[in-house]
Amino acid sequence: MPGKVLFKIIPGEQGTNHSKKDTVSISSIRDINLVRNPFNLIIDIVIETFHDKKIKIRTYNFLGDLHYKLIVDQYIYPYMTENAKKVWDRKVNLERLRDVARYERKGTKFV
Template structure:
Protein backbone atom coordinates (compact mmCIF):
# COMPACT_ATOMS: atom_id res chain seq x y z
CA UNK A 1 0.00 0.00 0.00
CA UNK A 2 2.75 2.49 0.91
CA UNK A 3 6.05 2.44 -0.97
CA UNK A 4 8.93 4.71 -0.05
CA UNK A 5 11.52 5.77 -2.59
CA UNK A 6 13.77 8.34 -0.95
CA UNK A 7 11.59 11.32 -0.01
CA UNK A 8 8.75 10.11 -2.22
CA UNK A 9 5.90 8.10 -0.70
CA UNK A 10 3.72 6.26 -3.23
CA UNK A 11 0.18 5.49 -2.04
CA UNK A 12 -1.66 2.55 -3.57
CA UNK A 13 -4.74 0.63 -2.49
CA UNK A 14 -4.38 -2.39 -0.25
CA UNK A 15 -5.01 -5.89 -1.62
CA UNK A 16 -7.79 -6.37 0.94
CA UNK A 17 -9.57 -3.26 -0.32
CA UNK A 18 -9.18 -4.41 -3.97
CA UNK A 19 -10.94 -7.67 -3.10
CA UNK A 20 -13.56 -5.85 -1.04
CA UNK A 21 -14.35 -3.38 -3.84
CA UNK A 22 -14.49 -6.15 -6.44
CA UNK A 23 -16.95 -8.13 -4.32
CA UNK A 24 -19.01 -5.07 -3.48
CA UNK A 25 -19.43 -3.93 -7.07
CA UNK A 26 -19.02 -6.78 -9.53
CA UNK A 27 -20.23 -9.39 -7.03
CA UNK A 28 -23.51 -7.62 -6.32
CA UNK A 29 -24.02 -6.92 -10.02
CA UNK A 30 -23.64 -10.64 -10.76
CA UNK A 31 -26.02 -11.44 -7.90
CA UNK A 32 -28.66 -9.15 -9.46
CA UNK A 33 -28.29 -10.88 -12.81
CA UNK A 34 -28.60 -14.24 -11.01
CA UNK A 35 -31.85 -13.02 -9.38
CA UNK A 36 -33.29 -11.92 -12.74
CA UNK A 37 -32.44 -15.25 -14.40
CA UNK A 38 -33.99 -17.31 -11.60
CA UNK A 39 -36.96 -14.96 -11.41
CA UNK A 40 -37.65 -15.50 -15.12
CA UNK A 41 -37.85 -19.27 -14.62
CA UNK A 42 -41.02 -18.85 -12.51
CA UNK A 43 -40.40 -22.13 -10.67
CA UNK A 44 -40.87 -20.67 -7.19
CA UNK A 45 -43.50 -18.64 -5.43
CA UNK A 46 -40.76 -16.04 -4.85
CA UNK A 47 -39.98 -15.63 -8.57
CA UNK A 48 -41.66 -12.21 -8.74
CA UNK A 49 -39.61 -11.08 -5.73
CA UNK A 50 -36.39 -12.30 -7.40
CA UNK A 51 -37.30 -10.62 -10.64
CA UNK A 52 -38.36 -7.35 -9.00
CA UNK A 53 -35.29 -7.18 -6.76
CA UNK A 54 -32.96 -7.96 -9.63
CA UNK A 55 -34.54 -5.39 -11.95
CA UNK A 56 -34.59 -2.66 -9.27
CA UNK A 57 -31.03 -3.21 -7.99
CA UNK A 58 -29.22 -3.91 -11.30
CA UNK A 59 -29.05 -0.26 -12.46
CA UNK A 60 -27.73 0.81 -9.04
CA UNK A 61 -24.94 -1.79 -8.95
CA UNK A 62 -24.16 -1.27 -12.64
CA UNK A 63 -23.70 2.43 -11.89
CA UNK A 64 -21.37 1.65 -8.96
CA UNK A 65 -19.40 -0.90 -10.98
CA UNK A 66 -18.81 1.48 -13.89
CA UNK A 67 -17.59 4.23 -11.52
CA UNK A 68 -15.31 1.79 -9.65
CA UNK A 69 -13.71 0.03 -12.65
CA UNK A 70 -10.76 2.46 -13.01
CA UNK A 71 -9.83 1.74 -9.39
CA UNK A 72 -9.72 -2.01 -9.93
CA UNK A 73 -6.59 -1.78 -12.07
CA UNK A 74 -3.94 -3.71 -10.09
CA UNK A 75 -1.10 -1.56 -8.76
CA UNK A 76 -2.91 1.73 -9.42
CA UNK A 77 -1.11 4.67 -7.82
CA UNK A 78 -3.67 6.85 -6.06
CA UNK A 79 -1.26 9.69 -5.30
CA UNK A 80 2.33 10.48 -4.32
CA UNK A 81 3.69 12.54 -1.47
CA UNK A 82 7.11 14.12 -1.50
CA UNK A 83 7.54 14.40 2.24
CA UNK A 84 9.99 17.15 3.18
CA UNK A 85 10.10 20.84 4.07
CA UNK A 86 8.96 22.02 0.62
CA UNK A 87 7.12 18.82 -0.18
CA UNK A 88 4.21 18.23 -2.51
CA UNK A 89 1.18 16.02 -2.97
CA UNK A 90 1.04 14.76 -6.55
CA UNK A 91 -2.02 13.27 -8.22
CA UNK A 92 -3.44 13.06 -11.72
CA UNK A 93 -5.60 16.09 -10.93
CA UNK A 94 -2.65 18.28 -10.03
CA UNK A 95 0.18 19.04 -7.65
CA UNK A 96 -0.15 20.89 -4.36
CA UNK A 97 2.61 22.17 -2.10
CA UNK A 98 2.13 20.79 1.41
CA UNK A 99 2.76 24.26 2.84
CA UNK A 100 -0.18 25.57 0.73
CA UNK A 101 -2.68 23.09 2.18
CA UNK A 102 -5.33 24.83 4.24
CA UNK A 103 -7.63 21.86 4.74
CA UNK A 104 -7.68 18.19 3.78
CA UNK A 105 -10.73 15.93 4.02
CA UNK A 106 -11.89 12.47 3.04
CA UNK A 107 -15.32 13.06 1.49
CA UNK A 108 -17.82 10.53 0.14
CA UNK A 109 -19.24 11.54 -3.21
CA UNK A 110 -23.05 11.09 -2.99
CA UNK A 111 -23.36 10.36 -6.72
CA UNK A 112 -21.02 7.37 -6.92
CA UNK A 113 -20.37 6.55 -3.22
CA UNK A 114 -16.60 6.75 -3.78
CA UNK A 115 -14.38 8.51 -1.25
CA UNK A 116 -12.36 11.45 -2.52
CA UNK A 117 -9.54 13.23 -0.76
CA UNK A 118 -10.34 16.93 -1.09
CA UNK A 119 -7.42 19.30 -0.60
CA UNK A 120 -8.16 23.01 -0.23
CA UNK A 121 -5.27 25.45 -0.59
CA UNK A 122 -4.71 28.99 0.61
CA UNK A 123 -5.10 30.07 -3.04
CA UNK A 124 -8.76 28.88 -3.13
CA UNK A 125 -7.83 25.89 -5.27
CA UNK A 126 -9.49 22.51 -4.70
CA UNK A 127 -7.93 19.23 -5.74
CA UNK A 128 -9.99 16.05 -5.56
CA UNK A 129 -8.06 12.80 -5.44
CA UNK A 130 -10.26 9.81 -6.19
CA UNK A 131 -9.47 6.87 -3.90
CA UNK A 132 -11.96 4.38 -5.39
CA UNK A 133 -12.56 3.31 -1.77
CA UNK A 134 -9.20 1.51 -1.86
CA UNK A 135 -7.94 3.64 1.03
CA UNK A 136 -9.64 3.06 4.38
CA UNK A 137 -10.46 5.87 6.80
CA UNK A 138 -7.76 4.88 9.29
CA UNK A 139 -5.17 4.49 6.54
CA UNK A 140 -6.04 7.94 5.20
CA UNK A 141 -5.69 9.51 8.66
CA UNK A 142 -2.35 7.79 9.30
CA UNK A 143 -0.94 8.78 5.90
CA UNK A 144 -1.92 12.43 6.32
CA UNK A 145 -0.72 12.53 9.93
CA UNK A 146 2.60 10.86 9.18
CA UNK A 147 3.64 12.30 5.81
CA UNK A 148 1.74 15.58 5.35
CA UNK A 149 0.99 16.95 8.84
CA UNK A 150 4.60 17.69 9.88
CA UNK A 151 5.09 20.06 6.94
CA UNK A 152 1.75 21.90 7.10
CA UNK A 153 1.40 25.47 8.37
CA UNK A 154 0.47 25.97 12.01
CA UNK A 155 -3.14 26.92 11.16
CA UNK A 156 -3.57 23.86 8.95
CA UNK A 157 -2.12 21.70 11.75
CA UNK A 158 -4.71 23.08 14.17
CA UNK A 159 -7.51 22.26 11.72
CA UNK A 160 -6.15 18.72 11.25
CA UNK A 161 -5.79 18.22 15.03
CA UNK A 162 -9.50 19.02 15.45
CA UNK A 163 -10.41 16.36 12.86
CA UNK A 164 -8.14 13.46 13.76
CA UNK A 165 -8.65 11.36 16.89
CA UNK A 166 -5.14 10.23 17.82
CA UNK A 167 -6.44 8.15 20.72
CA UNK A 168 -8.66 6.19 18.32
CA UNK A 169 -5.73 5.72 15.92
CA UNK A 170 -3.56 4.50 18.80
CA UNK A 171 -6.17 1.96 19.92
CA UNK A 172 -7.30 0.72 16.50
CA UNK A 173 -4.16 0.95 14.38
CA UNK A 174 -1.43 1.20 17.04
CA UNK A 175 -0.32 4.47 15.48
CA UNK A 176 1.67 7.05 17.44
CA UNK A 177 2.43 10.50 16.04
CA UNK A 178 6.16 11.09 15.74
CA UNK A 179 7.63 14.49 15.17
CA UNK A 180 9.97 14.23 12.16
CA UNK A 181 13.48 15.57 11.91
CA UNK A 182 13.08 18.66 9.77
CA UNK A 183 16.19 19.35 7.68
Protein backbone atom coordinates in the same frame (compact mmCIF):
# COMPACT_ATOMS: atom_id res chain seq x y z
CA MET B 1 -5.14 -3.17 -6.52
CA PRO B 2 -1.54 -3.85 -7.58
CA GLY B 3 0.01 -1.13 -9.68
CA LYS B 4 -2.67 1.48 -8.97
CA VAL B 5 -1.16 4.73 -7.66
CA LEU B 6 -3.76 7.17 -6.36
CA PHE B 7 -1.32 9.90 -5.35
CA LYS B 8 2.33 10.38 -4.41
CA ILE B 9 3.56 12.27 -1.38
CA ILE B 10 7.06 13.72 -1.38
CA PRO B 11 7.64 14.70 2.27
CA GLY B 12 9.85 17.57 3.40
CA GLU B 13 9.87 21.32 3.85
CA GLN B 14 9.41 21.73 0.09
CA GLY B 15 7.23 18.61 -0.11
CA THR B 16 4.49 18.09 -2.63
CA ASN B 17 1.45 15.91 -3.19
CA HIS B 18 1.15 14.62 -6.77
CA SER B 19 -2.09 13.29 -8.16
CA LYS B 20 -2.98 12.27 -11.69
CA LYS B 21 -4.10 15.78 -12.62
CA ASP B 22 -2.58 18.24 -10.11
CA THR B 23 0.40 18.89 -7.88
CA VAL B 24 0.07 20.83 -4.65
CA SER B 25 2.70 21.95 -2.19
CA ILE B 26 2.19 20.53 1.31
CA SER B 27 2.88 23.92 2.86
CA SER B 28 0.00 25.47 0.87
CA ILE B 29 -2.63 22.99 2.15
CA ARG B 30 -5.29 24.73 4.21
CA ASP B 31 -7.62 21.77 4.72
CA ILE B 32 -7.77 18.12 3.67
CA ASN B 33 -10.91 15.98 3.87
CA LEU B 34 -12.18 12.55 2.93
CA VAL B 35 -15.56 13.09 1.23
CA ARG B 36 -18.10 10.54 -0.05
CA ASN B 37 -19.81 11.48 -3.30
CA PRO B 38 -23.58 11.03 -2.70
CA PHE B 39 -24.34 10.07 -6.32
CA ASN B 40 -21.83 7.30 -6.99
CA LEU B 41 -20.73 6.61 -3.37
CA ILE B 42 -17.04 6.85 -4.30
CA ILE B 43 -14.77 8.45 -1.71
CA ASP B 44 -12.59 11.41 -2.76
CA ILE B 45 -9.78 13.20 -0.98
CA VAL B 46 -10.47 16.94 -1.24
CA ILE B 47 -7.54 19.29 -0.67
CA GLU B 48 -8.15 23.02 -0.24
CA THR B 49 -5.20 25.38 -0.61
CA PHE B 50 -4.53 28.90 0.59
CA HIS B 51 -4.88 29.99 -3.07
CA ASP B 52 -8.60 29.01 -3.05
CA LYS B 53 -7.91 25.96 -5.19
CA LYS B 54 -9.69 22.63 -4.64
CA ILE B 55 -8.07 19.40 -5.73
CA LYS B 56 -10.07 16.17 -5.75
CA ILE B 57 -8.28 12.85 -5.71
CA ARG B 58 -10.50 9.90 -6.53
CA THR B 59 -9.76 6.89 -4.28
CA TYR B 60 -12.19 4.39 -5.85
CA ASN B 61 -12.88 3.23 -2.28
CA PHE B 62 -9.41 1.63 -2.03
CA LEU B 63 -8.41 3.96 0.79
CA GLY B 64 -10.31 3.63 4.05
CA ASP B 65 -10.80 6.25 6.72
CA LEU B 66 -8.18 4.81 9.05
CA HIS B 67 -5.50 4.54 6.37
CA TYR B 68 -6.29 8.06 5.16
CA LYS B 69 -5.80 9.48 8.65
CA LEU B 70 -2.57 7.55 9.13
CA ILE B 71 -1.13 8.74 5.81
CA VAL B 72 -2.03 12.38 6.38
CA ASP B 73 -0.84 12.40 9.99
CA GLN B 74 2.44 10.63 9.26
CA TYR B 75 3.55 12.16 5.94
CA ILE B 76 1.70 15.47 5.45
CA TYR B 77 0.99 16.81 8.96
CA PRO B 78 4.64 17.54 9.97
CA TYR B 79 5.07 19.93 7.02
CA MET B 80 1.73 21.77 7.18
CA THR B 81 1.38 25.34 8.42
CA GLU B 82 0.37 25.92 12.04
CA ASN B 83 -3.21 26.88 11.12
CA ALA B 84 -3.64 23.77 8.98
CA LYS B 85 -2.22 21.65 11.82
CA LYS B 86 -4.83 23.06 14.22
CA VAL B 87 -7.62 22.20 11.76
CA TRP B 88 -6.28 18.66 11.33
CA ASP B 89 -5.93 18.17 15.10
CA ARG B 90 -9.66 18.88 15.49
CA LYS B 91 -10.49 16.17 12.92
CA VAL B 92 -8.22 13.33 13.98
CA ASN B 93 -8.61 11.25 17.13
CA LEU B 94 -5.05 10.32 18.12
CA GLU B 95 -6.22 8.05 20.92
CA ARG B 96 -8.22 5.94 18.47
CA LEU B 97 -5.26 5.77 16.08
CA ARG B 98 -3.07 4.64 18.96
CA ASP B 99 -5.54 1.98 20.09
CA VAL B 100 -6.60 0.62 16.69
CA ALA B 101 -3.49 1.07 14.53
CA ARG B 102 -0.82 1.32 17.25
CA TYR B 103 0.27 4.62 15.71
CA GLU B 104 1.71 7.41 17.80
CA ARG B 105 2.56 10.82 16.39
CA LYS B 106 6.20 11.73 16.89
CA GLY B 107 6.59 14.19 19.74
CA THR B 108 3.17 13.40 21.21
CA LYS B 109 2.91 11.38 24.40
CA PHE B 110 -0.29 10.20 26.10
CA VAL B 111 -0.61 9.86 29.85
